[in-house]
Amino acid sequence: MSHSSIDTALPQAAQDLLELCGDRKFSTILADPPWQFQNRTGKVAPEHRRLSRYGTMNLAEIMSLPVEQVSADRAHLYLWVPNALLPEGIKVLEAWGFAYKSNLVWHKIRKDGGPDGRGVGFYFRNVTELVLFGVRGKDIRTLQPGRTQVNYLATRKREHSRKPDELYDIVESCSPGPFLELFARGPRKDWTVWGNQAEAYYPDWPTYSNHSQARHNTNAEAEQAEIFATTATTSAQ
Numbered sequence: 001m002s003h004s005s006i007d008t009a010l011p012q013a014a015q016d017l018l019e020l021c022g023d024r025k026f027s028t029i030l031a032d033p034p035w036q037f038q039n040r041t042g043k044v045a046p047e048h049r050r051l052s053r054y055g056t057m058n059l060a061e062i063m064s065l066p067v068e069q070v071s072a073d074r075a076h077l078y079l080w081v082p083n084a085l086l087p088e089g090i091k092v093l094e095a096w097g098f099a100y101k102s103n104l105v106w107h108k109i110r111k112d113g114g115p116d117g118r119g120v121g122f123y124f125r126n127v128t129e130l131v132l133f134g135v136r137g138k139d140i141r142t143l144q145p146g147r148t149q150v151n152y153l154a155t156r157k158r159e160h161s162r163k164p165d166e167l168y169d170i171v172e173s174c175s176p177g178p179f180l181e182l183f184a185r186g187p188r189k190d191w192t193v194w195g196n197q198a199e200a201y202y203p204d205w206p207t208y209s210n211h212s213q214a215r216h217n218t219n220a221e222a223e224q225a226e227i228f229a230t231t232a233t234t235s236a237q
């Protein structure tokens with residue numbers, strides 16, 4: 001689709017996505033939407049003013065993104081969804097033209113391998129997060145490595161909302177390219193990335209010292225960040 005043929009009545013996010021994709025259709029899409037939580041006054045909400053990490057989109061806005069338009073006829077979708085919003089996750093997956101098939105579980109662990117209970121949770125202390133897996137079209141199983149890939153990964157948490165890089169290895173081995181990441185924070189080799197932090201991103205709030213951009217930190221900054229982390233960091237679940 002050329003720039004001029006994009007419907008300017010569409011929401012800005014939809015226009016941006018269509019403009020980025022042009023005529024390209026993606027066989028695998030990974031998305032980590034900026035979900036809005038019901039309890040928006042609580043610190044768990046990512047857009048909470050005091051923490052102001054990033055803006056969020058409501059369910060209707062997320063559902064209306066033209067993901068189906070940029071998907072190949074036969075495609076895979078990996079969709080991160082907070083535990084509290086599982087029903088909404090299924091709705092989004094279906095609105096984007098996919099059928100739910102399975103999920104992957106991310107277990108957030110400490111350095112010593114135990115569950116990292118530093119997050120929040122209204123009913124339970126969440127140490128896991130889900131990636132919903134959906135497909136579109138016929139005969140679209142995972143690639144051969146998928147048949148032996150377990151639906152579980154255990155890694156250490158990094159900054160707020162940051163997801164494990166290990167998931168990209170799983171996606172790239174189990175699903176066909178071309179790959180599109182929606183709501184990406186930073187570029188990635190062999191991927192087309194979209195999102196308002198897709199080009200440049202650095203956490204500008206106090207967080208764990210092993211955050212995703214930590215190689216830019218001095219040791220002193222990292223130690224400082226770790227100190228802040230013990231008092232100020234929550235997780236959006």
Ligand SMILES: C[S@@+](CC[C@H](N)C(=O)[O-])C[C@H]1O[C@@H](n2cnc3c(N)ncnc32)[C@H](O)[C@@H]1O
Nearest residue numbers: 032033034054055161162163183185195196197
């Ligand atoms: C949950 S975070 C993604 C985290 C990412 N997967 C990671 O591991 O770092 C959601 C992202 O969506 C972005 N975002 C929020 N509103 C947006 C919009 N209207 N259009 C595009 N991106 C948006 C946020 O700035 C944020 O980078």
